[in-house]
Amino acid sequence: NKDMKIVEKLYREQTLSDNELKTLIETKNIEATQLLKKYADETRQKYYGKKVFIRGLIEISSYCKNDCLYCGIRRSNNKAERYRLTRDEILTCCKNGYNLGFRTFVMQSGEDGFLTDRFLCSIIREIREKYPDCAITLSFGERSYESYKCLKEAGADRYLLRHEAADPNLYEKLHPKKMSLENRKKCLFNLKELGYQVGAGFMVGAPYQTTEHLINDLRFLQYLQPHMIGIGPFIPHHNTEFANNKSGTVELTLRLLNIIRLMFPKILLPATTALGTVTPNGRELGLQNGCNVVMPNLSPVKVRKKYDLYDNKICTGEEAAECRGCLNRRVKYAGYKIVSERGDYAF
Ligand code: 5AD
Numbered sequence: 001n002k003d004m005k006i007v008e009k010l011y012r013e014q015t016l017s018d019n020e021l022k023t024l025i026e027t028k029n030i031e032a033t034q035l036l037k038k039y040a041d042e043t044r045q046k047y048y049g050k051k052v053f054i055r056g057l058i059e060i061s062s063y064c065k066n067d068c069l070y071c072g073i074r075r076s077n078n079k080a081e082r083y084r085l086t087r088d089e090i091l092t093c094c095k096n097g098y099n100l101g102f103r104t105f106v107m108q109s110g111e112d113g114f115l116t117d118r119f120l121c122s123i124i125r126e127i128r129e130k131y132p133d134c135a136i137t138l139s140f141g142e143r144s145y146e147s148y149k150c151l152k153e154a155g156a157d158r159y160l161l162r163h164e165a166a167d168p169n170l171y172e173k174l175h176p177k178k179m180s181l182e183n184r185k186k187c188l189f190n191l192k193e194l195g196y197q198v199g200a201g202f203m204v205g206a207p208y209q210t211t212e213h214l215i216n217d218l219r220f221l222q223y224l225q226p227h228m229i230g231i232g233p234f235i236p237h238h239n240t241e242f243a244n245n246k247s248g249t250v251e252l253t254l255r256l257l258n259i260i261r262l263m264f265p266k267i268l269l270p271a272t273t274a275l276g277t278v279t280p281n282g283r284e285l286g287l288q289n290g291c292n293v294v295m296p297n298l299s300p301v302k303v304r305k306k307y308d309l310y311d312n313k314i315c316t317g318e319e320a321a322e323c324r325g326c327l328n329r330r331v332k333y334a335g336y337k338i339v340s341e342r343g344d345y346a347f
């Protein structure tokens with residue numbers, strides 16, 4: 001059938017026309033859907049086998065000067081509980097993580113003015129010195145070229161900055177006026193120029209998002225050529241403008257993961273916490289649909305509920321003091337295997 005032909009073409013040529021992408025994103029054809037998933041998994045296995053890379057996520061601050069309309073830690077949410085980890089707390093997370101087999105640490109935070117280059121560089125230098133066999137990934141939002149340069153020179157390897165929405169009209173609907181898509185894109189190109197391995201990405205099923213917007217996101221990613229692509233379903237947060245909007249669906253998220261795997265065969269593609277939040281086996285499904293990375297939480301349990309981007313976020317309770325063991329079982333059950341490696345891009 002016609003939709004299966006489109007899948008075959010995507011597998012062969014790693015790209016499609018806008019019309020074909022639209023058909024594929026929207027198809028309800030079961031055979032085409034199954035074939036797409038099969039090719040996505042084959043491609044993932046061609047480059048990464050059954051390997052799953054893990055990244056230890058350390059959420060170092062929930063202060064944020066931005067006001068993204070969808071996000072639970074936006075500045076105007078005065079009910080959000082704010083915290084900042086100390087230098088020692090961050091280093092303790094790394095130590096625990098290293099002992100659990102993590103060889104990548106991801107430090108993430110809201111856009112917190114307290115996180116100066118001086119403070120961050122000195123922590124990065126210390127992690128770099130203590131754990132020379134680990135990759136250091138940063139996710140601190142938009143900063144200046146000089147700041148990114150300084151963090152890179154201190155020893156950071158990678159940077160995650162989702163572009164969020166490549167279409168200017170959608171970007172505007174999801175962000176306050178003073179945030180600019182232009183600057184966000186500029187940041188991503190600056191990071192690439194500085195030699196970071198770069199991750200971009202977007203939410204699936206965000207308010208106002210159409211198939212055309214998603215196609216625009218894929219085109220932007222083809223232009224940027226990142227090393228990682230982070231996507232997960234939008235999930236409403238009760239203290240935001242979008243409290244009453246619907247979450248993105250598992251089906252559409254998996255569909256986009258499949259397409260991304262085929263368009264970017266070697267990409268590092270996480271099965272996200274948001275996907276694991278919209279359905280209990282979401283991350284396992286992600287792994288079976290092209291993903292090859294999971295990013296369990298290494299933050300101290302006492303702050304986990306405060307890094308509250310969306311409602312019902314998993315791995316925030318006492319039971320999650322040890323995500324490593326839980327994920328090991330889950331990944332194994334899904335048919336894959338967690339490895340204790342840095343997990344760099346397959347250049
Ligand atoms: N639902 C899903 N993902 C969200 N993010 C922020 N708020 C939400 C939400 N309500 C995502 C953004 C951001 C990443 C850290 O979390 O895409 O880049």
Ligand code: FES
Binds near residue numbers: 296319322323324326
């Ligand atoms: Fe965190 Fe299961 S992975 S509790």
